[in-house]
Amino acid sequence: MAEVLVYVDHVDGAVRKSTLELLTLARRIGEPVAVALGNGAADTAATLAEHGAVKVLTHEAAEYADYLVVPKVDALQAAVEAVSPAAVLVPSSAEGKEVAARLALRIGSGITTDAVDLEVGDEGPVATQSVFAASFTTKSRVSKGTPVITVKPNSAAVEAAPAAGAVEALAVTFSVQATGTKVTARTPRESTGRPELTEAAIVVSGGRGVNGAENFAIIEALADSLGAAVGASRAAVDAGWYPHTSQIGQTGKSVSPQLYIASGISGAIQHRAGMQTSKTIVAINKDAEAPIFDLVDYGVVGDLFDVVPQLTEEIKTRKG
Amino acid sequence: MRIVVTVKYVPDATGDRHFADDLTVDRDDVDGLLSELDEYAVEQALQISENSDDDVEITVLTVGPEDAKDALRKALSMGADKAIHVEDDDLNGTDALGTSLVLAKAVEKAGYDLVISGMASTDGTMGVVPALLAERLGVPQVTLLSEVWVEDGTVTGRRDGDAASEQLEASLPAVMSVTDQSGEARYPSFKGIMAAKKKPVESWDLSDLDIEADQVGLEGAWTKVDSAAERPARTAGTIVKDEGEGGKQLAAFLAERKFV
Ligand SMILES: Cc1cc2nc3c(=O)[nH]c(=O)nc-3n(C[C@H](O)[C@H](O)[C@H](O)COP(=O)(O)OP(=O)(O)OC[C@H]3O[C@@H](n4cnc5c(N)ncnc54)[C@H](O)[C@@H]3O)c2cc1C
Numbered sequence: 269m270a271e272v273l274v275y276v277d278h279v280d281g282a283v284r285k286s287t288l289e290l291l292t293l294a295r296r297i298g299e300p301v302a303v304a305l306g307n308g309a310a311d312t313a314a315t316l317a318e319h320g321a322v323k324v325l326t327h328e329a330a331e332y333a334d335y336l337v338v339p340k341v342d343a344l345q346a347a348v349e350a351v352s353p354a355a356v357l358v359p360s361s362a363e364g365k366e367v368a369a370r371l372a373l374r375i376g377s378g379i380t381t382d383a384v385d386l387e388v389g390d391e392g393p394v395a396t397q398s399v400f401a402a403s404f405t406t407k408s409r410v411s412k413g414t415p416v417i418t419v420k421p422n423s424a425a426v427e428a429a430p431a432a433g434a435v436e437a438l439a440v441t442f443s444v445q446a447t448g449t450k451v452t453a454r455t456p457r458e459s460t461g462r463p464e465l466t467e468a469a470i471v472v473s474g475g476r477g478v479n480g481a482e483n484f485a486i487i488e489a490l491a492d493s494l495g496a497a498v499g500a501s502r503a504a505v506d507a508g509w510y511p512h513t514s515q516i517g518q519t520g521k522s523v524s525p526q527l528y529i530a531s532g533i534s535g536a537i538q539h540r541a542g543m544q545t546s547k548t549i550v551a552i553n554k555d556a557e558a559p560i561f562d563l564v565d566y567g568v569v570g571d572l573f574d575v576v577p578q579l580t581e582e583i584k585t586r587k588g
Numbered sequence: 589m590r591i592v593v594t595v596k597y598v599p600d601a602t603g604d605r606h607f608a609d610d611l612t613v614d615r616d617d618v619d620g621l622l623s624e625l626d627e628y629a630v631e632q633a634l635q636i637s638e639n640s641d642d643d644v645e646i647t648v649l650t651v652g653p654e655d656a657k658d659a660l661r662k663a664l665s666m667g668a669d670k671a672i673h674v675e676d677d678d679l680n681g682t683d684a685l686g687t688s689l690v691l692a693k694a695v696e697k698a699g700y701d702l703v704i705s706g707m708a709s710t711d712g713t714m715g716v717v718p719a720l721l722a723e724r725l726g727v728p729q730v731t732l733l734s735e736v737w738v739e740d741g742t743v744t745g746r747r748d749g750d751a752a753s754e755q756l757e758a759s760l761p762a763v764m765s766v767t768d769q770s771g772e773a774r775y776p777s778f779k780g781i782m783a784a785k786k787k788p789v790e791s792w793d794l795s796d797l798d799i800e801a802d803q804v805g806l807e808g809a810w811t812k813v814d815s816a817a818e819r820p821a822r823t824a825g826t827i828v829k830d831e832g833e834g835g836k837q838l839a840a841f842l843a844e845r846k847f848v
């Protein structure tokens with residue numbers, strides 16, 4: 269059976285959920301071979317094996333943390349040459365897309381970014397993409413070389429599928445370009461204690477209607493009652509009420525949770541681009557004409573300062 | 589210092605964007621404009637120039653159809669010095685890999701110390717062209733910067749990633765891209781708009797760049813779009829007006845859907 273390379277997104281050995289989703293998709297195409305790089309690479313093996321990796325290629329070197337993007341491209345290229353895979357799957361983060369693109373160029377292959385689904389076709393894997401702020405769905409495939417495909421978070425279920433997950437050292441020779449861009453300092457993002465925005469099953473977000481940083485406590489309280497992540501519109505971020513890392517939309521994060529609750533958000537096209545593929549959409553807005561209501565499964569026309577606290581209380585009561 | 593800013597002419601995101609029969613982005617029926625995200629790249633070029641003791645020459649470069657000149661004009665009226673328009677019938681349907689080839693050849697022909705791109709085009713939203721450009725040119729990529737400094741032949745900047753915020757550093761020549769957090773783009777002044785009319789716009793085609801027709805366009809694309817379908821409109825939801833019980837009604841809906 270053909271092998272499929274899966275690039276592992278991990279932090280010091282802790283594998284991110286998006287990678288496990290890639291393993292699910294990879295198994296549709298062939299046998300997943302994971303590539304884990306940098307500090308803690310070998311520690312990823314157990315989790316990856318549990319989710320279907322037949323092999324885990326690892327390489328630890330300081331370069332992965334000390335220089336931007338290129339060392340990872342060098343390593344993936346080495347893995348492609350070692351394995352001759354049927355496809356290469358990479359999580360669709362900003363960095364993942366850059367790594368994937370440079371890899372594709374080097375190995376003379378086409379690239380598809382931001383797939384939301386993958387299936388097997390007669391001429392190789394077929395990727396589903398959601399384009400123009402999710403108003404269109406396209407199906408495309410790579411027609412030259414080894415398909416390089418980046419896949420968005422929440423595009424597949426995480427499934428247990430125990431496999432060998434044998435760890436093998438990958439031999440990597442870094443290119444001259446590898447050390448071109450130095451990472452001179454790194455400030456890890458502080459954990460909010462809430463689920464990761466792109467991974468969360470429920471996202472609760474607030475916009476300009478929240479009207480102040482201190483009022484985001486209302487949004488957070490609702491989120492906590494549901495075990496949800498907190499997001500924000502660009503208007504709320506630009507106003508300085510909530511950090512940019514929580515922005516949802518075209519120039520922020522793209523989320524696709526089971527449930528999305530928007531409060532005080534009008535639903536501009538650029539915001540929709542980041543949340544329109546959510547399964548269930550709920551909005552609270554005092555303007556009955558707000559475009560967000562075109563998307564909702566359930567909408568409440570009302571003042572969020574009345575509706576949201578009542579909702580939170582009711583959820584707590586129901587949960588007991 | 590020579591700065592080349594790559595700018596894309598895109599269909600207006602607030603218009604009714606769709607696909608042409610050949611499954612390329614339809615550029616005829618929707619008004620086009622300079623991608624808003626590339627305005628940030630022009631802005632950073634202008635700021636670098638304003639903060640520099642050296643002479644800085646800013647060239648804006650686009651690969652696109654005839655109308656893409658509008659995007660160049662806008663960038664010139666913001667304050668760029670000159671423009672290059674790469675236009676060729678064979679370019680229709682070019683993918684990101686092909687676009688990066690054309691941009692790389694054009695940037696080399698123009699001469700550069702620093703290339704500045706936007707974080708992503710607002711139509712394709714791939715966000716890969718700057719990385720591809722760096723790969724092709726064999727120079728450092730300093731991408732997705734939200735804060736930028738250029739001094740003594742060195743670019744530094746802040747890149748806010750998923751897991752961490754990073755401080756990056758590279759020597760020129762380099763390819764940089766900037767986010768919409770890098771600083772509001774200026775509006776062209778009346779004076780700027782008038783001055784732009786006199787600024788030079790060069791037109792190049794594929795033969796000027798030694799690129800064969802089959803390396804680009806739909807033919808040269810290494811990814812094929814097999815189908816494009818409009819997403820079915822979401823089935824109309826329930827909308828209630830809050831008469832004092834809106835929160836409770838919403839909770840009941842969430843319970844019914846098993847979220848509570
Ligand atoms: C290139 C580009 C990229 C962009 N990227 C993004 C992006 O990534 N993400 C993003 O979100 N935006 C993005 N935008 C901005 C986008 O166009 C909108 O400006 C933005 O989404 C508006 O945010 P908002 O809905 O919070 O604010 P508004 O549009 O001002 O809407 C606020 C809403 O709150 C409602 N409201 C006010 N008070 C209350 C109350 N007490 N109770 C209930 N409802 C209330 C109002 O009725 C209104 O509908 C981008 C724009 C451009 C040009």
Ligand SMILES: Nc1ncnc2c1ncn2[C@@H]1O[C@H](COP(=O)(O)O)[C@@H](O)[C@H]1O
Pocket residue numbers: 594595596597623625626629649650651652684687691704705706707708709710712713714715716717718
């Ligand atoms: N046709 C084009 N002409 C000029 N610049 C482009 C073109 N396509 C992409 N770019 C540049 O590359 C950046 C990222 O584009 P993309 O990878 O398509 O999202 C844009 O913000 C532009 O700076």
